[in-house]
Amino acid sequence: MHIIHEKEILENLLSAKRKAGKKIGLVPTMGALHTGHLSLVEKANTTADVVVISIFVNPTQFNNQNDLANYPRTLEKDSELLAHHYPDCIIFAPSEQTMYSDQLQANTYEFGPLANYMEGQFRQGHFDGVGTIVNKLLRLVKPDFAFFGEKDYQQLLIIKKLVEIEKLPVTIIPCSISREKNGLARSSRNELLTTEQRERASLIFQSLQDVKQEFGTKSVIELSGEIEKKFKNSAILKLEYFIIANAETLEPAKKIETGTKYRAFIAAYAGEVRLIDNMALN
Ligand code: AMP
Numbered sequence: 001m002h003i004i005h006e007k008e009i010l011e012n013l014l015s016a017k018r019k020a021g022k023k024i025g026l027v028p029t030m031g032a033l034h035t036g037h038l039s040l041v042e043k044a045n046t047t048a049d050v051v052v053i054s055i056f057v058n059p060t061q062f063n064n065q066n067d068l069a070n071y072p073r074t075l076e077k078d079s080e081l082l083a084h085h086y087p088d089c090i091i092f093a094p095s096e097q098t099m100y101s102d103q104l105q106a107n108t109y110e111f112g113p114l115a116n117y118m119e120g121q122f123r124q125g126h127f128d129g130v131g132t133i134v135n136k137l138l139r140l141v142k143p144d145f146a147f148f149g150e151k152d153y154q155q156l157l158i159i160k161k162l163v164e165i166e167k168l169p170v171t172i173i174p175c176s177i178s179r180e181k182n183g184l185a186r187s188s189r190n191e192l193l194t195t196e197q198r199e200r201a202s203l204i205f206q207s208l209q210d211v212k213q214e215f216g217t218k219s220v221i222e223l224s225g226e227i228e229k230k231f232k233n234s235a236i237l238k239l240e241y242f243i244i245a246n247a248e249t250l251e252p253a254k255k256i257e258t259g260t261k262y263r264a265f266i267a268a269y270a271g272e273v274r275l276i277d278n279m280a281l282n
Contacts, residue, residue, distance in 0.1 A: 001083045003091045007140060010092050014050070014141060022049035026143035026170075028134060031055040031093075032072035032188035033081055036178035040147040041086055043175050052141050053082060054092045056099060060106040061129030067274070072191055092141070099136055106132040111161050114250050118243055118265055119154050119276070130155055131162045138168050146170050151177045151185050153263060153278045154250060177277070179205065185277045197270040200236040204266050207231075208279040211244070211264045215281040220244050220253050231268065240267040240274070247280065 004010045014024060025048030027040045033055075044051045055078055062068035075093055082089055096104065106128040114120070115127045138146060148156045160172050178186045180198075183205030190198060207227050214223060224242055231239035244253045247261035256262065265278040 001079070001087050001089055001091065003079055003093060005093055005095065005098065007094065007098060010052075010090070010140065013090065014052070017050045018142075023145070024048055024050045024052065024141065024143045026137065026141045026146045027051065027053045028137050028146065028148075029053060029055055030057045030071065030188065031078050032074050032191065033078045034178075034186045034188065034190075036149060036151060036186035038081070038085060039178045040149060040175045041082070041089065043173065044145065044147050045086060045089075047145050047147075047173065048143070051086065051089045052092055052143065053089055054094075054137055054141070056092075056094055056133065056137075058099075058129060058133040059096060059104060060100075060132055061126050063123045063125055066272070070192065070272075072188055099133065107135070109162065109165065111158050114154065114157050114161055117245065117250060117252060118241060118267065119152075122240060122267060127155070127158050130158065134159055134162060135166055135168075138163070138166075138170055143170055145173050147173045147175055149175050149177065151187070151277070153265070157248075157250060183209070185275075187275065189273050189275065192273045193270055197236055197273070200234065201268075201270050201275060203230065203234055203237055204268055204275060204277045207242075208264050208266060208277060212279055212281050215244075215262070215264075216256070220256065227266070236270055238269045240269060242266050244281065 025044035027044050029037050057071050059068055079091060109128055109131045111127055120127055148159055156174055163170055180186055182202035184201045207230055211223050227242040231237055243265045244262055247263040253262055262281045263278050264281055267276045
């Protein structure tokens with residue numbers, strides 16, 4: 001396994017692989033790797049010949065400096081985990097200086113309505129930061145395939161749009177959500193939860209499942225009201241948003257139209273820790 005910190009070394013290694021006819025897969029992450037990340041690496045491993053996992057906590061996508069400061073950084077543990085399961089993979093763990101030089105600044109993107117709601121609304125500038133770092137990584141690694149989790153479904157659609165805007169020759173591969181035993185979507189942030197918070201956070205998944213079950217029998221307003229009530233009754237979780245949205249445009253649904261795909265989205269806080277999840281409804 002290679003652990004590379006410098007761009008030039010990565011470029012030289014990948015250029016040799018490309019010349020040998022190898023297909024390259026990229027899995028961008030912020031580290032603190034868990035089984036959810038590994039499911040992306042597994043998919044990359046079965047799709048591409050060479051798998052690059054980038055580990056970089058990207059400052060420009062954080063709208064909250066506390067969140068950035070508290071974000072778990074565990075490169076040594078991450079490397080051991082990857083070495084154990086994927087001994088042939090390449091880890092790219094650059095510094096801020098390497099990725100941004102002296103300009104720690106995000107580009108401004110026109111993602112349209114995709115970025116207007118949910119994470120785009122509650123985390124100002126977040127998707128410009130995500131777009132900036134993913135654009136840099138895609139231009140550097142030049143992968144044939146890049147893998148993104150549906151856990152961050154809005155991000156996944158934003159990345160597809162980014163690839164269109166930047167005209168990048170890469171295929172974006174979506175990967176399904178990996179969950180803990182109680183249904184909680186796996187996340188690096190789960191490590192910051194107390195045992196009780198982690199148990200009670202299953203309310204997020206249960207709520208999405210309830211909505212899925214009742215979808216089509218109740219109105220969007222009724223379903224939203226029920227979710228808000230569930231969270232009001234929780235002493236542990238504070239709802240930031242619940243939205244049922246068109247699964248392609250991400251515009252919030254007011255009325256359910258036949259022939260349209262919908263998804264439900266939740267963001268909630270357990271103490272200081274912000275958790276997100278989503279589920280296809282039809
Ligand atoms: P992160 O390190 O949180 O930026 O995540 C890196 C990639 O892993 C993103 O594409 C995420 O959507 C994906 N990911 C994170 N958690 C999960 C999960 N529980 N299931 C599937 N994909 C995930």
